[in-house]
Amino acid sequence: MTDTTANGGPVLTTQDGTPLKVSLARALRREKMRSLVLIAPLLIFILVSFLLPIADMLFRSVENRIVADTLPKTVAALSAWNASSGELPDENVYAALHDDLLIAVDEKSHTRLGSRLNYELSGMSSLFRKTGRRVDRMDEGNYKEQFIKVDKDWGKVETWLFLKRYSPKYTPGYFLNAVDAEYGIEGIKMKPEDERIYLYLFWRTMFLSMVITGSCLLLGYPIAFLLANLPLRYSNLLMILVLLPFWTSLLVRTSAWKVLLQQQGVINDTLVWLGLVSNTDRIVMINNQTGTIIAMTHILLPFMILPLYSVMRTISPSYMRAARSLGATDWTAFWRVYFPQTIPGIGAGAILVFILSIGYYITPELVGGTDGIFISNRIAYHISSSLNWGLAAALGVILLSLVLLLFYVYDKIVGIDNVKLG
Amino acid sequence: MSEKDIIVSFSEVQKSYDGVSLVVKNLNLDIQRGEFLTMLGPSGSGKTTCLMMLAGFESATHGEIYLNGRPINNVPPHKRGIGMVFQNYALFPHMTVAENLAFPLQVRKMSKAEQEQKVKRALEMVELGAFGNRRPAQLSGGQQQRVAVARALVFEPELVLMDEPLGALDKQLREQMQFEIKHIHENLGVSVVYVTHDQSEALTMSDRIAVFNDGIIQQLSGPDDLYEDPQNSFVAQFIGENNKLEGKVTHVNGSLCDVELDDGTRLKADKVNVNAVGDRTTLSLRPERIEFEPQGLENIVKGKVEELIYLGDHIRVRMDVAGNREFVVKVRNRGQKRDLAVGQMVDIGWAADDCKALDFVQ
Ligand SMILES: Nc1ncnc2c1ncn2[C@@H]1O[C@H](COP(=O)(O)OP(=O)(O)OP(=O)(O)O)[C@@H](O)[C@H]1O
Ligand SMILES: [Mg+2]
Numbered sequence: 001m002t003d004t005t006a007n008g009g010p011v012l013t014t015q016d017g018t019p020l021k022v023s024l025a026r027a028l029r030r031e032k033m034r035s036l037v038l039i040a041p042l043l044i045f046i047l048v049s050f051l052l053p054i055a056d057m058l059f060r061s062v063e064n065r066i067v068a069d070t071l072p073k074t075v076a077a078l079s080a081w082n083a084s085s086g087e088l089p090d091e092n093v094y095a096a097l098h099d100d101l102l103i104a105v106d107e108k109s110h111t112r113l114g115s116r117l118n119y120e121l122s123g124m125s126s127l128f129r130k131t132g133r134r135v136d137r138m139d140e141g142n143y144k145e146q147f148i149k150v151d152k153d154w155g156k157v158e159t160w161l162f163l164k165r166y167s168p169k170y171t172p173g174y175f176l177n178a179v180d181a182e183y184g185i186e187g188i189k190m191k192p193e194d195e196r197i198y199l200y201l202f203w204r205t206m207f208l209s210m211v212i213t214g215s216c217l218l219l220g221y222p223i224a225f226l227l228a229n230l231p232l233r234y235s236n237l238l239m240i241l242v243l244l245p246f247w248t249s250l251l252v253r254t255s256a257w258k259v260l261l262q263q264q265g266v267i268n269d270t271l272v273w274l275g276l277v278s279n280t281d282r283i284v285m286i287n288n289q290t291g292t293i294i295a296m297t298h299i300l301l302p303f304m305i306l307p308l309y310s311v312m313r314t315i316s317p318s319y320m321r322a323a324r325s326l327g328a329t330d331w332t333a334f335w336r337v338y339f340p341q342t343i344p345g346i347g348a349g350a351i352l353v354f355i356l357s358i359g360y361y362i363t364p365e366l367v368g369g370t371d372g373i374f375i376s377n378r379i380a381y382h383i384s385s386s387l388n389w390g391l392a393a394a395l396g397v398i399l400l401s402l403v404l405l406l407f408y409v410y411d412k413i414v415g416i417d418n419v420k421l422g
Numbered sequence: 423m424s425e426k427d428i429i430v431s432f433s434e435v436q437k438s439y440d441g442v443s444l445v446v447k448n449l450n451l452d453i454q455r456g457e458f459l460t461m462l463g464p465s466g467s468g469k470t471t472c473l474m475m476l477a478g479f480e481s482a483t484h485g486e487i488y489l490n491g492r493p494i495n496n497v498p499p500h501k502r503g504i505g506m507v508f509q510n511y512a513l514f515p516h517m518t519v520a521e522n523l524a525f526p527l528q529v530r531k532m533s534k535a536e537q538e539q540k541v542k543r544a545l546e547m548v549e550l551g552a553f554g555n556r557r558p559a560q561l562s563g564g565q566q567q568r569v570a571v572a573r574a575l576v577f578e579p580e581l582v583l584m585d586e587p588l589g590a591l592d593k594q595l596r597e598q599m600q601f602e603i604k605h606i607h608e609n610l611g612v613s614v615v616y617v618t619h620d621q622s623e624a625l626t627m628s629d630r631i632a633v634f635n636d637g638i639i640q641q642l643s644g645p646d647d648l649y650e651d652p653q654n655s656f657v658a659q660f661i662g663e664n665n666k667l668e669g670k671v672t673h674v675n676g677s678l679c680d681v682e683l684d685d686g687t688r689l690k691a692d693k694v695n696v697n698a699v700g701d702r703t704t705l706s707l708r709p710e711r712i713e714f715e716p717q718g719l720e721n722i723v724k725g726k727v728e729e730l731i732y733l734g735d736h737i738r739v740r741m742d743v744a745g746n747r748e749f750v751v752k753v754r755n756r757g758q759k760r761d762l763a764v765g766q767m768v769d770i771g772w773a774a775d776d777c778k779a780l781d782f783v784q
Binding site: 316318319321322323324325326327328329330332333336337340341 | 477478479498499500502503504505506508509510512513514515516525526529530573574577583
């Protein structure tokens, strides 16, 4: 090699003079195209059926077009109003509201707007409903008076402040709600103590998930160890037993726990029969946190065992032997030599179980009662019962960010490339 | 040899894993203090099993193993104080080289200062003084090997076991490490039990070699005896190159005997492992002991040259002798041109002492 081709010299070229990098990239492009074509169907499917809906859903956590869409003229007129003056808006605004509501009532969209605004300030739903019923009977001119006659809320500055606050197309309202704060008349503040639920629910979700992860680890580690060290014949059988739950429906397994754990259930009956528990104070093991922890530990256990097993299987028994020949007792050999080598497996299993459980829905719903439910149950409630999709989306975004944050922290501490899943 | 000179003694040891077949059959073996003893044998002959029983990772099915005169069948591995080097080194991957070496000292609760000093000395012994802070994965195979040796020695055991420690290295490195291990053994005076299935390794390193086959020690002797005086056909065949001729004993005369080969050729041989006239026997003959100018030798036969292979310092001549077409003669290359040609019939000969009459195996 000559000096010119060393660092800082001219770039290497192929025989025909194209730079080496360019022709390499060209050669690789075909391969890349081919792999792209191979994954394209799945990619498109996921994009259309999964990613786009999710993006749309998440977008709802800040989206607030309904006010501007339903009351376009009012919103425009309100922008000229000086909110800090402490005076009611002038006649223009009321006239605009009249115009807007006439159309809205026609399209029946005023009730939707009412319920949307009711999330933020109670009383808004009935205000719009009531006003909607009267608006087409109003006379031309002097709308301000007529609106105030319909409902004296229209004569309050607070109502208009509120409308102005929620007239932009995007709002932080849902997110504030999701962390137990509100964007009230006086600005952002925490809700009164007795109305706070989400922060506590987030905390409980994290805490229960940690407990579940911990118990999965405690129960799963010995099993994985056994699996990895048993002769193939037995370990295959054991492996089938570990995988068995995967072949049974989640609902069935959760229901089975109901049968086992309830107060008239198998476990309580047995304890009573054995005389360990008196018939009058049977243990409450279901519809509370205990139920959630037991059932979810059972359901998520394989996700702990499998990564642990796959790591343990690669640890040669000669390490333990070496440690013992060097003078270590069984326990020291395990703790100083074997255990540290299983940490990547513990990391993988723990993160898998934790992330799965933090977003779990079915099982807490069925066996969690009121104090054993997770944030996801609340999200589901807002999606399907209260229809407050914006709040559901905000809660979802927070949950997602939490998981990503945990991933990041985990990566900083353990290192994601230390994780072995198989 | 007094009792005190024996560090390890196997007494009628048998081992079965499955309760059906014996992997080690009635092993009796005394290992002397300071000795380099090699267990040599083909794959599956039970060498590792013997080592594992000695280290305490397998229990003997029958018999007793003594260490310094004390029975150790019920002593757990960590209390035996035996150093061990594993075939795949078994260096702890999550510890640095220095931590690996300090491990046996830590579990012995030595002071930090003492640990450091011993680790340093051990690293210097294997010429890896600058590598203490590396992880095993950052070392070459040969360096890992040396760390494994240093770790097995750092707590100053009287006895070190090595199970094919050089198996994973290439030829050149293996030869260098053979030399180094041998050197360490001589300097420290530690007893070494070494397992290999590489006979040249065994011959170069050992004080004594126990040749294993099928769970039995076939022969236990020094390297030269093993080569010069094999006690049975397995050993003759396993150690070095060997020509086999089969026949029947026709006459016994003191330490010599007459043998008639299957094609009628009559030969004189050293009577090693045959009992009586009429026994079938395998004659064993080293290729370099055969002469092309056989004047005055006890055995002279005719052979046909089948193939000549030029190997620089010597020439291998493959011949057809008494019906054995794989008969090999090694001729030293003395410079003058040999007038051997393929297809030629020539006289070859050897001394009766160089021709061992051994047991007959099918
Ligand atoms: N843990 C075990 N369970 C059952 N059989 C075993 C076990 N370990 C070894 N064996 C059997 O015992 C016999 C002797 O094995 P061993 O490992 O002692 O042979 P070796 O001489 O060390 O061979 P190699 O040179 O291949 O290492 C073999 O037939 C082997 O299949
Ligand atoms: Mg072996």
